[in-house]
Amino acid sequence: xxxxxxxxxxxxxxxxxxxxxxxxxxxxxxxxxxxxxxxxxxxxxxxxxxxxxxxxxxxxxxxxxxxxxxxxxxxxxxxxxxxxxxxxxxxxxxxxxxxxxxxxxxxxxxxxxxxxxxxxxxxxxxxxxxxxxxxxxxxxxxxxxxxxxxxxxxxxxxxxxxxxxxxxxxxxxxxxxxxxxxxxxxxxxxxxxxxxxxxxxxxxxxxxxxxxx
Numbered sequence: 001x002x003x004x005x006x007x008x009x010x011x012x013x014x015x016x017x018x019x020x021x022x023x024x025x026x027x028x029x030x031x032x033x034x035x036x037x038x039x040x041x042x043x044x045x046x047x048x049x050x051x052x053x054x055x056x057x058x059x060x061x062x063x064x065x066x067x068x069x070x071x072x073x074x075x076x077x078x079x080x081x082x083x084x085x086x087x088x089x090x091x092x093x094x095x096x097x098x099x100x101x102x103x104x105x106x107x108x109x110x111x112x113x114x115x116x117x118x119x120x121x122x123x124x125x126x127x128x129x130x131x132x133x134x135x136x137x138x139x140x141x142x143x144x145x146x147x148x149x150x151x152x153x154x155x156x157x158x159x160x161x162x163x164x165x166x167x168x169x170x171x172x173x174x175x176x177x178x179x180x181x182x183x184x185x186x187x188x189x190x191x192x193x194x195x196x197x198x199x200x201x202x203x204x205x206x207x208x209x210x211x212x213x
Contacts, residue, residue: 016153018212022081028160029074031201032167036070039170056116062109065102066166072098073163080156092149099142106135106166130194137165157205164198171197 040063047055072095079088110131117123145158176193183189 014153014209015213016151020208020212024208025156025160026077026081028201028205029070029077032163033070033074035167035174035197036066036170039173043173056109056112058105058109058112062102062105065098065105069095069098069102069163073159076159089149092146096146099138102166103135103139106138107132134165134168138162141165160205161202164201168195168198171195 046052072091076088076091076095079085079091110128114123114125114128118125141158142162145155145162148154148158172194175197179193179196180189183192
């Protein structure tokens with residue numbers, strides 16, 4: 001007899017919510033804070049105790065803008081956690097404005113620091129490529145997150161990834177040295193020291209989705 005025709009199977013839709021999401025995404029934000037604080041606070045303490053020359057004003061403004069971004073991101077996660085989406089949407093406009101400002105402050109701070117160190121043992125103008133590529137990625141991924149704000153599952157992941165792209169500056173200060181000591185100083189080891197921690201968190205987002213979706 002003739003075989004029965006196969007029924008077409010469709011891929012189930014990606015669930016916008018999962019019971020574990022409340023704690024998981026808050027945990028990712030906590031990891032970002034941990035990386036930033038562990039990376040920058042000891043450096044700031046050394047800078048003061050060793051009476052090093054003060055940072056340029058643009059560096060302070062850039063740092064304040066990024067801390068404000070993290071504070072707003074944390075607030076946004078808590079607003080969704082406490083089911084206040086209307087406040088979340090209104091606060092989103094402030095994040096868009098701050099993000100646009102960071103696109104200017106990041107390159108300005110990087111250029112000022114490199115220009116100041118030019119001709120000294122601390123000069124590394126080639127590192128500007130890393131800093132500029134990070135801010136471009138932040139703009140592209142964060143911009144996609146804003147455009148997809150009506151898709152909660154896409155929006156939250158893109159905004160977290162955009163933040164992680166910039167957060168590697170903190171993780172690298174914290175973990176870059178130990179990684180270099182453990183694995184050497186080749187190009188892949190250099191990449192792991194600079195971006196390995198944040199890349200691992202981004203991979204963790206994908207693993208989490210495979211587990212829960």
